[in-house]
Amino acid sequence: MTQTIFILNGPNLNLLGQRQPEIYGHETLHDVQAACAAQAKDLGLAIDFRQSNHEGEIVEMIHEARDKAAGIIINPAAYTHTSVAILDALSAFDGPVIEVHISNVHKRESFRQHSYVSLRADGVIAGLGTAGYSAALRHLAETLRQR
Ligand code: DQA
Secondary structure (H helix, E strand, C coil): CCEEEEEEECCCHHHCCCCCHHHHCCCCHHHHHHHHHHHHHHHCEEEEEEECCCHHHHHHHHHHHHHHCCEEEEECHHHHHCCHHHHHHHHCCCCCEEEEECCCHHHCCHHHHCCCHHHCCCEEEECCCCHHHHHHHHHHHHHHHHC
16 A cells, blocks of 8 residues: 655645745745655655645644654654644654754854754754755655665
8 A cells, every 4th residue: 555654744844945045945835746746756655735824733643644654754843942732743753853944054054953842753854955855755765664
């Protein structure tokens, strides 16, 4: 059976391409979704790609992943730096979790340099632009193949 990867995106990422393009680039979230879908097909995986501006909705998506996903790629956006609830939800998920940031958060304001999600993530990718999603997907495909 084809394994599904949940790709979850936090607040303001619906504005990707319009929002601070000097930091986040010109690609839209729809472009990222299309690229991930094409890549997943080549890797023999399915994706469920979602975005929410609401913390509780993201928590519920992670709960849903417990039954439906083999792995999670998550860009929690600003909730990275604030959300114990998202950390706790991810801690209740058994599969591999990769945290992705489009920008290099370590080169930015000091409040972006702490991540609650990193306490659970198996890997963290930051600063590769939207190519970080593709690197995460490739890594998960490899990890899941080895299991
Ligand atoms: C982000 C970095 C976060 O600090 C920020 O709040 C975002 C996006 C990134 O992808 O670089 O919204 O997660």
